[in-house]
Amino acid sequence: MTQSFTSPSGAAVRRVAFLGLGVMGYPMAGHLARAGLDVTVYNRTFAKAEQWVAQYGGRAARTPREAAGGAGLVLACVGNDDDLRSIVLGEHGAFEGMEKGTPFVDHTTASANVARELAQIAAGRGLAFMDAPVSGGESGAQNGKLTIMCGGAADVFERVRPVLGHYAAAVTRIGEAGAGQLAKMVNQICVAGMVQALSEAINFGQLAGLDMPLVLDVIGKGAAASWQMDNRGKTMVDGKFDYGFAVDWMRKDLGICIDEAKRIGAALPVTALVDQFYGDVQTLGGNRFDTSSLVWRLRKLRADSDG
Template identity: 80%
Template sequence: MSQTVTSTSPNPVRRVAFLGLGVMGYPMAGHLVKAGLDVTVYNRTAAKAAQWVAEHGGRAAATPREAVQGAELVFACVGNDDDLRSIVLGPDGAFAGMARDTVFVDHTTASANVARELSASAAPLGLHFIDAPVSGGQSGAQSGKLTIMCGGDAASFARVEPTLAHYAVAVTLIGAAGAGQLAKMVNQIAVAGLVQALSEAINFGERAGLDMALVLDVIGKGAAASWQMNNRGQTMMAGKFDHGFAVDWMRKDLGVCLDEAKRNGAALPVTALVDQFYGDVQRLGGSRFDTSSLIWRLRKLDGGA
């Protein structure tokens, strides 16, 4: 059974580690400092960790193993399965330095398989693993308003939830190890289809000569309403694609979804097509545009700007 928690209960945790200071991890770790926690960070590029310490305080460590020394909870947010394994496993990895009974919380959007693998690796060491991918993008990380989907055991989840609440509006235990990653895949599948449909709708309306700002205002009050329409519709019309979650990252996520679908037998025809469309955006030079840039692709195909 899933459990949704938005608790603001007191948090007894005082010392934590955060591994990975990308566009998501950097502000997330900052929220922990603002909450009064003692934070040690690690980043593959040491200069980024030094920059974070100069801005927020705390400490930087040279390896994940050093960073987690004495930490009551360990958090991570890196790029993919291989990045995650590189900071967790091995003689300089986090598991080598974590004290028994410590919980490792992974915010990376990765495969369900690696979550299960690392959860299984943690158990003989007396450690606990929670896969906890997030939704809300860079803006959600900066504002502390992420939605977090978790996989793991209920006892470990209960220990980490109050700390997660420092940068989340909702934290949900979906199921056992890997369930958080599977829920994030569901999220990305839904988002991909919505963004493509919204792109087609806006492009169609523009070519039909409609006042699309007015049209979106009208239909945004009806059955077509969505977060994407309300938050990206106007910027899509304006050709602004600088909202943080890059096409490169979305293609990585959709690749994870498509790989999982091959294993579980789910048909993802629309997702596969939209993944190809994002490939077109990359080839057209929009790799670092945000995911709403699917409309840019349509305009390019139509001969527009």
């Protein structure tokens, strides 16, 4: 059932724009269309936007400005800070096409600095900007079970939350602009450490001759339990790494974490080390492997040393 949301005047809004149709944005925009919203999409590769329209209906726009024109809410999910600026700013950017009072919700994992920068620019134009990075990976986007961490004004959050609920299991306002991105950094720091620990444990158990699927079933009921163990443990045992979030993107995210840590004076020794390990995975040719491929790195390094 469509969850309604409103304009600043209180009028019901049904037309939305979604910018960026990658592995996350494509199914997220699809959930909005299936919910009955009138969706216009933009993607840098226009053929991908046409493909989406053929599957879900709606309209494909040639520019972010065109997509945003007349929309009561604009959402985006692109690659990084520069990608975000390119779809928001400039003659063909979304801000040029948006009517005053319209919220822009950004699901990109980007820096807190760019979120604050764009929030300030938006405010100067009479618009609202909310950073809203997501966690849950490709499967979460497809199943509509993402976790969304939001930074922005409380009243804007309350207006857009029903729409975000179409592809999320949890939508939470963390604080003002940039707070959502900072929370996502905390998330990625946790994930990096957990995946490395799980990789070492699985590699250790296999070398010790244990039945690792059985072991994971047992310890998954105790203090070692985690989302990573439940969802990636057995595929790591099997050496399957074509799930979820690619190493290239994880390194981008960890780079953002490390830069922010330097700015605020926070120590991230384990995160920095795991970032280097992901660099090894890239060097070994695993750029597009899922982040659980840290266990592959351990196996590969051992095989090379034995050879």
